[in-house]
Each structure stands twice: as structure tokens, then as C-alpha cells.
Amino acid sequence: MTAHETDKYVYDFAEGNKDLKDLLGGKGANLAEMTNLGLPVPPGFTITTGACQAYLATGREPDGLAGQIEAHLEALERAMGRRLGDPQDPLLVSVRSGARFSMPGMMETVLNVGLNDRSVVGLSDQAGKNDRFAWDSYRRLIQMFGKTVCEVPGEEFEHALDEAKRAKGTHDDLDLDADDLRGLVETYKKIFAKHTGREFPQEPREQLDLAIRAVFESWNAERAILYRRQERIPADLGTAVNVVAMVFGNLGPDSGTGVAFTRDPGSGAQGIYGDYLANAQGEDVVAGIRNTVPLQELERLDKTSYDQLLDIMARLEGHYQDLCDIEFTIERGKLWMLQTRVGKRTAAAAFVIAGQLVDEGLIDLDEALHRVNGAQLAQLMFPRFQLDHEFEAVAQGIGASPGAASGAVVFTSARAVELAAEGKSVILVRRETNPDDLNGMIAAQGILTSRGGKTSHAAVVARGMGKTCVSGADGIEVNVPAKRFTVGGHTVSEGDVVSIDGTTGKVYLGEVPVTPSEVVQYFEGTLDPERTDDALVRAVHRIMTHADARRRLAVRTNADTGADAARARRFGAEGIGLCRTEHMFLGDRRELVERLILAATDAERTDALAALLPLQRQDFVEIFREMAGLPVTVRLIDPPLHEFLPPLEQLAVNVAVAQERGEDVAKEEALLAAVRRMHEENPMLGLRGVRLGLVIPGLFAMQVRAIAEAAVAVTRDGGTACPEIMVPLVGAVQELETVRAEAEKIIAEVVGDSGVEVLIGTMIEVPRAALTAGQIAEAAQFFSFGTNDLTQMGWGFSRDDVEGAFFWRYLELGIFGISPFESIDRDGVGRLIRIAAEEGRAARPGLKLGVCGEHGGDPDSVHFFHEVGLDYVSCSPFRVPVARLEAGRAAIETTGSDSR
Ligand code: PEP
Ligand code: MG
DSSP: OOHHHHOOOEEEGGGOOTTOHHHHHHHHHHHHHHHHTTOOOOOEEEEOHHHHHHHHHHSSOOTTHHHHHHHHHHHHHHHHTOEETOSSSEEOEEEEEEESSOOTTTSOEEEEETOOTTHHHHHHHHTTSOHHHHHHHHHHHHHHHHHHHHOOOHHHHHHHHHHHHHHHTOSOGGGOOHHHHHHHHHHHHHHHHHHHSSOOOOOHHHHHHHHHHHHHHHTTSHHHHHHHHHHTOOTTOOEEEEEEEOOOSOSSTTOEEEEEEEEOTTTOOEEEEEEEEESOOHHHHHHTSSOOEETTHHHHHOHHHHHHHHHHHHHHHHHHTSOEEEEEEEETTEEEEEEEEEOOOOHHHHHHHHHHHHHTTSSOHHHHHHTOOHHHHHHHTSOEEOTTSOOOEEEEOEEEEOOEEEEEEEOSHHHHHHHHHTTOOEEEEESSOOGGGHHHHHHSSEEEESSOOTTSHHHHHHHHHTOEEEEOOTTEEEETTTTEEEETTEEEETTOEEEEETTTTEEEESOOOEEOOHHHHHHHTSSOTTTOOOHHHHHHHHHHHHHHHHOOSEEEEEOSSHHHHHHHHHTTOOSEEEEEGGGGGOGGGHHHHHHHHHOSSHHHHHHHHHHHHHHHHHHHHHHHHHHTTSEEEEEOOOOOGGGGSOOHHHHHHHHHHHHHTTOOOHHHHHHHHHHHHHOOSOGGGSSOTHHHHHHSTTHHHHHHHHHHHHHHHHHHTTOOOEEEEEEOSOOSHHHHHHHHHHHHHHHHHHHTTSOOOOEEEEEEOSHHHHHTHHHHHHHOSEEEEOHHHHHHHHHTOOTTTHHHHTHHHHHHTTSOSSOTTTSOOTTTHHHHHHHHHHHHHHHSTTOEEEEOSGGGGOHHHHHHHHHTTOSEEEEOGGGHHHHHHHHHHHHHHHTTOOOO
């Protein structure tokens, strides 16, 4: 006997259980589980994923499979007291796919296998001389079999069905009588023969084998391959095949079919939720042929089945310890369970149900934490549109910062500020934003850009503020001078109202009504979880408290203002992981910065720096006060230089116009010459970060002094300040050493005996820094991974361009399942982080490690940062709760307390 012949490829339902999903697929494992619970499941068997894998590898059924199917079929026939396709009293079976992971609608199903020209008569007899039912079942088999097994174009069958209805003068399938359906079977058979070159197979076992093979092959259908790539489902799992005795819900008014949930999958509320359709089969429910009735109606129609169903649902919930969804059929008053699984649910229901199950003693808090996730929490934190009425999106962009916002369109920052001051809601619409738009962004309810991705300026800043933003809506043509934009034939002028959904990226004309988030009110401290009867808030509070108790990673925030810092603290931040100081050089201070950059003499530069120093110091005082002794990582200035200079083209035009008019433009000409000199083709790879600090004397020194003086001032006032100075864009240890030497001198001088301690560390955001982390750690007291730049430079993807430009195609092709700017690319960029963490800590044991790129608030990335042993993640204030939750989940997953 060869090894293959001993492989077991077929399992009776009585042999499996719910934990065998790898082998039996989700559907098969759960059918087995229900069978073993003694629930009324039609008898059947499951062909394993291993058989499918073997078939796909060799192109033929593995040895032994045919014999095992034969044996299980015989057992099934014995159990049913009928033979497959028997002319007098046929057993019919369904052949259904069922993979390890649910792949809705991706693979095939064939019903009514076993029907042929002779057994159709036997079926009619079985059904009490119901010819109509029998011929309808037969035509369904030819249609499904033709389409899925033999690739006959489905439209041809649809067309023939429509023809039959037209001939009868009706739109309703139910008006076709037995003779009409018999005629339709003949037509279907002709269609089948025309496309396949053979007659419709009459041999039941041949039908069964071909249907099984078709399900195997559907694993590699193009749509299934694409779906797997996108969902990151491994390509080699294969699908199981379930062969199940048919039961019929369409045998008359005492039959029917339905779906049900053991709790409300929308809100999590306890109760019975479902739909029922009398005298129908499952696919009729999906096709919407007739309207379903609420499941409660079944109590009136068939009380015995209803009571039995309720009893089964309670048992299933207790058994799976979770919300279950089920499919059932009633055949002439007898209830059959066709499927169950742990049901999908909304974000709110996930929290509420997890909390309820803890109360009911069915699961513990670790398990509750495991069953919710950060993406769900994030969804619950944004105001939502109430899209009950029909609103049609006019443009689709990138959901860059979630939320829902409506307001009057404005095209400049100044106008946004003006209208907001009048108490109006505004949406700032720009081609792309830049630091000059900051005031407008603060004033606006939401931001809409026609260019840029998820890490564009608009997106990052909006997320930082928790403000709704749709970026890269490239269907929109923005015309700022004309104060209007056009989109798909509509023209929207300043003052017109639009609504933007920062979660879906959709843009609507007019005002869509919005509901605020109660979960944010809880985090803000305005809704007391002990007093509210809001089940969601209570559940969120309970699970968050547990996540905090479990997590190892600390969670800090990215904040540049006292107000952001204060909000982040309310949301649970344990410090600031990134204070971007370039944002402090805008507005009124911009002119000083321009003077500094363009200074022709030392004196001019020193003057500009001296004017900036007290302003910076005050910025830091506010932040240190707000953070009250928690660590604050202040990053020395890191703008691409062009952000601080007037735009070259505009300046050139102004100068040309002024010259034309004969005006004195000596000063403007000098400015233009300087801007030209400093113009860069690739500003993101140019004079920024530490490079700027090394090129402009005194700039970093001024900032270091401001930080140290602010810390001393706060301490002298009786507070505590823990500043950590961070040097951006370091690629070589020598850069860091140079900055550090100067900084240490200033710190020593300012701090004196005040007791203030200032750490000096670096960002790791240039691949070279990650690869020389051992050297860099000698000069750094901490590392913070700047994963935005590390992704940009690791992949060579311009962070402001690529997401809007071509990522859609990469996602479609499955090159990646999610943008690497959104979720850390573990294999590439993640590897750089791993190397840097290991080599950094080898060189300096106990080196503090954090991350402050956008990934710090991404659920999956948080798990990665936990795994590589970072000390903290830092993210925008609104992401802080998400990071806390995911850090807790990461901790329980690695300690193995996952009980499922
Ligand atoms: C980063 O690059 O990840 C980072 C945090 O810095 P910035 O986004 O300001 O370049
Ligand atoms: Mg960076």
C-alpha cells in the first residue's frame, strides 16, 4: 500500500469538529460540530482541503479519493434510505465549497445533483406528485451545473428563462407551471449541448464527480485568486467540498428557508434577529424574488419549528460562546440546520457583545479583548453620516483622515478663517495643502484635496488634528483664482455646501446629516462610563481598562501644541513621542524664518534667531506644562526647505510684472536669486533635517537652548519637564555627533544645577541609519523610528505622490494588500527596524526605542512593534486609544492566552 492510499480524504460529518477548519474548511467543520451536538443537520460528508491541494498540484484526483467517496456515499444512502439519482425515490445532494477562510461568493455550489430525465419523475412522486417542483429542481441543476462545471455562459440560461416568462406573459418565476418548466429543461439541455458538445450527463455519479472537481478548480478562478491576494489568504490552502443530502424548503406552505443571528449583529442587543421566507429555497432569498418576513412570524406559521430553532440558537451561542449566524430550512414541518458560523458584526456590536459575554460568564476579559480590534474602535470614534436618504457621491478620493464633515466650500486658508469666525462650517478645498494652510485647516470642518496620498501634508496634519480629510480626489478640478471646482459636470463655487467622508473617501454635494461619537465623549471625559446606560460606552471602558493592564508597549502621542497635548493626555497618552517643531515656524513667524534662511550676513541671521528664541521657548513651556513630567520628545526642525520660501514661479512672475511697470525691485530680485539658488528638484531628499541644522549656523542651537530654558523655567515654577531632543534624518553617526557636541554644551550651560535632565537621541528614518544603527547608538540615548521616511526611502516611493498616482493598481494586482504607508511592510521596512533595534541595543543595552511615523497608530503595525521589542509607539491624539487597545491585544496574543 502506498502512502497516498492510506491518506484520509473524506470525513463523515460525525467524524469532524469545529477545530478542524484547516482540514474541513469553515463550513464543513461547523456542520460536523452541529452534527456532534445532536442538531438536525442533513447527513453528508466533507472532502478535505488536502484532496483539493493534491488535485490542484497534479491535475487529477488523488489515489484513493474515488473509493472513499464511494464508501461515504453508500453510508449516506443508507442513512437516507435512498440511492443517489434512483429513478423511483432519488437521493439528491448539494455540492458546496468551503475554505478555511470565508471567501464570500468566490467559489462554487451545485444543488440538486442526482436529478436526470428519470429521477425527476421519482422526485415528483416523493413530493406528492408535485411535478412543478421536480421540473423546477431539474432546470436549476442544469443551469448551475452548466454554468459552474462546464462554463456555459450563464446569460443564455437567464435569457431562456426570461423568454419562457415572456411567452407566459408574466414576470414571476412562480407563474411557470410544470409544462413550462419541462419545456425549459429541454431548452436548457440544448444550450448545454451546444456549448459543451455533449449531452447533459444523466449518470448521477458522473454529475457528482464533475461537480466536486469544479469546486476544486474554482479555488483557482481568477476572482478567487484576486480576492486571496487582497485578503492575504495563502494561495495553497485549497477548499474543502461538502456533499450534503438535499432538503427542500420549496415543497409548499409548510416548508421554507431562513437566516438568523443569535444577537443583533448591528447593535449587539440580545434577542432573535432573522428573516424567513415560506415555500422557498435559499437562493430565492438572495435573489429577492419575494419579500422575507421577520423570523418572529415563524412562531405563528410553525410554532414547533420556531421553538426548536430558538432552542438550537441558544445552544449554539453557549457552545461557540459568541454570536452565531445560521442558515436553516424547514421541509414539511421538519427543521434542518444547513450552516452556522461565528457571525460578522458591526464595530459597536463587537464591543457590546464581548462585554455581554463576559457578564454572562462565557468568556474572560482577555478573550473579550481578543475579539475586538483597533479598526473597530477607530470607526466608533468618528462622527458618522446618516446616509438614510439617497445621497450620491460625486467624487472618490482617499479616506485620509476619517470622520464626516459638511460645510461651505472655501479655497483659501484666509477665507476659511474668515467664515469660521462668523460661525460657519467650512470645507477647505485645495489642490494640495502646505504649511501655509495651517490656520485654514484648523478653522475648517474638513479638508478636501485633489492630489496627495495618505501621508500627504493634508492627510498627516488632518489626522494629527483629528479632522476629516479626503485627499487625492482626482476627479475634482480645483480652480482657486475662480473660486470654484468642477466635478463630473457639476460646478461647485465658494459658499456651496459639500460633505466629505474621511473614512470612505467619498464626496457628496449638499449637507448630509451627521451624528457625533459617544465613544469620543467618553475618552474626552464628558461621558461617565459608570453612569451612562449606553452599553457601548460601558463595554469600551471595560475593555480599554483591561488592555491598559495587559500591554507592555507605552503609548505616546505626536503633538505640537499644548491643546493637542492636552487632548492626547485625556485619550491616555503617556508622553509625547514627536513634537514637530517646523509647525511652530509658520504664520507670523514665517517672515523671521525667511530672513534666517536668506540671511546674507551673520548679523542678520543672529537677529532672526534671537527673535525666534523667546517664541520657541514659550511653545515648549506650554507643552511641558501640559505633559506634567511625562517625557516629551522634541524634534529639531525638519522641513523640506521649499516649504519656508515663497514659491519660485509666483515670485518670478511678480518680479517680471514689477520690472515691466518700471518699479524698484532690487529687494525682490535678490530674494528671487536666493530662492533660485536654493531650489531643489527633490526637496524630500534635499536640504532638510539634520542637514539643514548643519548648514544654517545657530538654528539647532537656538532650538536646543529654547528647549533647555523652557524645561528649567517649568522646573523653577515647581513643575517637572522631561525633554528628549531628537535629531531628524540622520544617516551617519558623524552628523549626530556634530549636533550633539554643540547641544551638550548649551544644555550644560542652561541647565546648571536645576536638576533638569535632557536626553539626546535620533530618528531612524534613513535606511543607512538603520543599517549602521550599532554606530549611531554610540551617540544616541534613544532611537525613534520615522517610518514615514523609512518607507519612502526604503521603497523609493515619494510619500506625497504615489498613493494618489498608482497605488490603486498595485492594490488591484495584489502587489500589496494595503499601502505600506499605512501599515508597516514587515518584510522590507520592518526588517530595517528589526536590524536597527537589535544592533542598537547590542551597542547600547537598554537603548530606548520608539516609533513616531504614522504606523505608530496602525493596528497591525502596533503588533509588529510589540514583537520587535520597542518601548513605545507614538501616534496622533485620535489614534492613542487605538494604539492602547492594540498594544493590549498584542500582549495577550504573545503570552498565548488566546483561548480560541
Ligand atoms: C517619519 O518620517 O516617519 C516622521 C515621523 O517624520 P516626518 O513625517 O515629519 O517626516
Ligand atoms: Mg521624517
